[in-house]
Amino acid sequence: xxxxxxxxxxxxxxxxxxxxxxxxxxxxxxxxxxxxxxxxxxxxxxxxxxxxxxxxxxxxxxxxxxxxxxxxxxxxxxxxxxxxxxxxxxxxxxxxxxxxxxxxxxxxxxxxxxxxxxxxxxxxxxxxxxxxxxxxxxxxxxxxxxxxxxxxxxxxxxxxxxxxxxxxxxxxxxxxxxxxxxxxxxxxxxxxxxxxxxxxxxxxxxxxxxxxxxxxxxxxxxxxxxxxxxxxxxxxxxxxxxxxxxxxxxxxxxxxxxxxxxxxxxxxxxxxxxxxxxxxxxxxxxxxxxxxxxx
Amino acid sequence: xxxxxxxxxxxxxxxxxxxxxxxxxxxxxxxxxxxxxxxxxxxxxxxxxxxxxxxxxxxxxxxxxxxxxxxxxxxxxxxxxxxxxxxxxxxxxxxxxxxxxxxxxxxxxxxxxxxxxxxxxxxxxxxxxxxxxxxxxxxxxxxxxxxxxxxxxxxxxxxxxxxxxxxxxxxxxxxxxxxxxxxxxxxxxxxxxxxxxxxxxxxxxxxxxxxxxxxxx
Numbered sequence: 001x002x003x004x005x006x007x008x009x010x011x012x013x014x015x016x017x018x019x020x021x022x023x024x025x026x027x028x029x030x031x032x033x034x035x036x037x038x039x040x041x042x043x044x045x046x047x048x049x050x051x052x053x054x055x056x057x058x059x060x061x062x063x064x065x066x067x068x069x070x071x072x073x074x075x076x077x078x079x080x081x082x083x084x085x086x087x088x089x090x091x092x093x094x095x096x097x098x099x100x101x102x103x104x105x106x107x108x109x110x111x112x113x114x115x116x117x118x119x120x121x122x123x124x125x126x127x128x129x130x131x132x133x134x135x136x137x138x139x140x141x142x143x144x145x146x147x148x149x150x151x152x153x154x155x156x157x158x159x160x161x162x163x164x165x166x167x168x169x170x171x172x173x174x175x176x177x178x179x180x181x182x183x184x185x186x187x188x189x190x191x192x193x194x195x196x197x198x199x200x201x202x203x204x205x206x207x208x209x210x211x212x213x214x215x216x217x218x219x220x221x222x223x224x225x226x227x228x229x230x231x232x233x234x235x236x237x238x239x240x241x242x243x244x245x246x247x248x249x250x251x252x253x254x255x256x257x258x259x260x261x262x263x264x265x266x267x268x269x270x271x272x273x274x275x276x277x278x279x280x281x282x283x284x285x286x287x288x289x290x291x292x293x294x295x
Numbered sequence: 296x297x298x299x300x301x302x303x304x305x306x307x308x309x310x311x312x313x314x315x316x317x318x319x320x321x322x323x324x325x326x327x328x329x330x331x332x333x334x335x336x337x338x339x340x341x342x343x344x345x346x347x348x349x350x351x352x353x354x355x356x357x358x359x360x361x362x363x364x365x366x367x368x369x370x371x372x373x374x375x376x377x378x379x380x381x382x383x384x385x386x387x388x389x390x391x392x393x394x395x396x397x398x399x400x401x402x403x404x405x406x407x408x409x410x411x412x413x414x415x416x417x418x419x420x421x422x423x424x425x426x427x428x429x430x431x432x433x434x435x436x437x438x439x440x441x442x443x444x445x446x447x448x449x450x451x452x453x454x455x456x457x458x459x460x461x462x463x464x465x466x467x468x469x470x471x472x473x474x475x476x477x478x479x480x481x482x483x484x485x486x487x488x489x490x491x492x493x494x495x496x497x498x499x500x501x502x503x504x505x506x507x508x509x510x511x512x
Binding site: 104105106107109110113127129130132133171174175176177179180189192193194195196200203204207208209 | 366367370371375378456457458460461465468469471472473474475476477478
């Protein structure tokens with residue numbers, strides 16, 4: 001029994017360390033986004049309603065380091081949170097009046113359709129299936145999928161080499177866009193291993209259960225940074241994942257308002273990046289992407 | 296309902312994967328559970344202690360913790376195998392404790408005179424258990440054992456989250472999350488129906504079995 005217990009403790013502490021390291025951002029330097037004091041909107045628009053109410057409900061992730069991660073005090077921090085603050089500020093809503101709602105990937109459309117939130121900023125890749133149920137403002141960030149392997153792995157050099165190594169398992173998260181997009185690079189669907197969280201993929205990479213982990217570059221960079229040279233990224237980014245802000249389908253005025261707000265607050269945008277996801281070594285400060293037309 | 300029919304091939308694949316997990320787990324948990332039950336009633340103290348330890352450990356640990364130990368703890372010790380193997384192993388270990396207790400209750404229901412009679416005609420403990428007590432015990436435990444096994448079939452959904460993937464539950468997750476389908480029709484119309492097909496047919500099978508092996512007392 002003794003060896004079992006040690007192993008369990010070891011396994012648990014790995015997870016605890018990973019989680020702790022994820023939460024280790026020192027973000028106190030972030031300056032507060034400006035809050036407009038005198039705002040006026042055309043009656044009947046979403047903006048007028050929100051400004052009138054003085055509060056906004058925002059869906060974010062709570063488990064995504066750098067983008068939306070709940071810290072030990074129960075506050076959610078990350079780039080998505082900062083972006084939401086910029087938009088709320090332009091509506092005259094102060095930071096403390098934003099109500100953040102934990103929104104895992106699977107329910108993002110549902111909470112918008114069910115009017116449980118006013119917008120979703122949650123590493124939300126813009127795609128056509130999703131557009132059938134909701135509308136997107138933005139994009140506000142362009143991520144790209146990449147591959148992470150153990151530092152001593154020379155067999156896998158990019159997505160193309162996965163077919164040549166059919167025994168090499170690739171790990172990603174159930175129900176994520178990267179898990180869908182990697183399939184065409186695999187020798188067979190069995191090559192894909194799926195977990196609920198990326199930290200579980202990282203653990204499996206560490207103990208040799210999988211040979212590679214794939215998802216958006218920013219998430220992987222977070223793991224590389226905290227792995228102490230155990231992991232490395234290989235190959236180029238092979239997809240483009242435009243992150244958008246999910247809103248009620250057909251709310252063109254709100255969509256345009258969000259796009260304009262982001263364009264007008266580029267400095268705050270860059271600061272939001274640098275105080276959160278940008279703190280991971282190896283990331284580049286993005287330029288605000290050209291907004292897609294609202295529909 | 297159309298989100299389910301549009302993706303019927305995915306659901307069929309998921310159904311088969313779930314069924315595969317269940318069949319392997321059944322094949323492992325049933326014999327192992329009977330063996331552990333035999334340990335628990337054995338006259339040899341170390342075997343009894345082992346049986347009690349086994350049941351105490353696996354009956355009182357959440358399934359996710361057992362699966363976590365298999366999928367992450369064993370590789371940490373240098374034991375690498377497929378996640379499918381680890382998942383089925385975890386489910387077998389966990390379920391065997393419940394099977395053992397159900398079978399033990401059956402053994403206890405067999406009148407002591409039966410074991411004594413077996414002894415008096417010269418059978419030793421193992422023979423007595425195997426030829427006299429267990430055949431009677433297993434007949435009485437069909438209903439409680441059935442509940443344990445149906446619970447196990449539903450627990451197979453948890454296995455899917457430990458790197459196995461592609462089972463009914465994970466298929467539902469994938470459709471709602473990555474492919475953007477509405478949650479309600481997928482989980483109610485597809486995933487739940489899939490599990491119901493498995494559990495209801497298992498229930499019907501158990502009923503037939505119960506009637507077939509019933510003994511008049």
